[in-house]
Amino acid sequence: MTDIKKYFTTSRRVRIDSPLEELEFKPYKSSFLARMTDDNVLQFLNFHKYRFGGQFTVEVAIRPMYCPYDEYLTLLPGNRLYSIATNGKGDKWWKNTTEQETDESFNDVYNLIIKYALPFFDATTTSQRIIKTYEKNFLGISKFGKRIYWGTTGWQNFDFGHIYFEIR
Numbered sequence: 001m002t003d004i005k006k007y008f009t010t011s012r013r014v015r016i017d018s019p020l021e022e023l024e025f026k027p028y029k030s031s032f033l034a035r036m037t038d039d040n041v042l043q044f045l046n047f048h049k050y051r052f053g054g055q056f057t058v059e060v061a062i063r064p065m066y067c068p069y070d071e072y073l074t075l076l077p078g079n080r081l082y083s084i085a086t087n088g089k090g091d092k093w094w095k096n097t098t099e100q101e102t103d104e105s106f107n108d109v110y111n112l113i114i115k116y117a118l119p120f121f122d123a124t125t126t127s128q129r130i131i132k133t134y135e136k137n138f139l140g141i142s143k144f145g146k147r148i149y150w151g152t153t154g155w156q157n158f159d160f161g162h163i164y165f166e167i168r
Helices: 003-021 081-085 099-123 127-134 153-167
Strands: 026-028 032-036 041-049 055-064 078-080
Touching (some): 041 099, 078 081, 081 099
């Protein structure tokens, strides 16, 4: 295992996986940390490593398990962690070329998960809560505004059709 890979794996286990275990998150495949709610909503974090190494980003998403999907998880509804934190105004790739840099990156990621991802996950634990979070208020703004991307219109309507059907 290369040093960069070792730094990433070790720091993620210590700084992310272990503390989130208390909240029932478990490793899913090699790059995901996920939990299933009582209402069959898969909530997950995807740690996406840059293909040339030395950087990573984090995707935050939910997937109701009764919505059809192919052999892969879509990352919608959701968004990149840093974009959620900046209200859709930015993206960030954290560095992980040294042990210290990787530890600092995962400390930052953990704090953003606690502050921004967990409130989104807490607001979307059931079908009813997903709809409530998605629906817009009288100003035309949903609960998370531009922080969460719900998908393209066609796909979004398809998924929400299944969600509405599930609660009826």
